[in-house]
Amino acid sequence: MNSHKHNISFSPESHAAVRLAEGAILSEHLTVENSPVLFGCRTAVCGTCLIEVLSEENGLLACPGEDEKELLEIIAPENPRARLACQIALAADIRIRYLGKA
Secondary structure, three states: OOOOEEEEEEEOOOOOOEEEEEOOOHHHHOOOOOOOOOOOOOOOOOOOOOOOOOOOOHHHOOOOHHHHHHHHHHHOOOOOOOOEEHHHOOOOEEEEOOOOOO
C-alpha cells in the first residue's frame, strides 16, 4: 500500500492545510471542519464542490472525466483550472480556491 501523502491547501487561508494519502478522494475526506469546500451529490452532477486548482505539484492530477467535463462546460466555461473536488483523486500537493456557493 502506498503511504505517500500530499497537502491540500486553501486560498484564502481560511483553513489549515490538510494532509491526505495519495489516491484519496477529496469528497471522502474534506469536511466543514477541515475545509471550506462543500459537497452535495458527490457524483459530478450538482456542482456544489466547484473549485479552482491554483497550483498542483508536477501537473499530476488526472484530467476530468466526461461527466465532470460536461458540468464544467456549463458552470465554469471560462475557467480552465475549474474542477469538481468530488472527482479528484489526490496525486499531488494542490492549492485550491472554493468557487461554489457557501
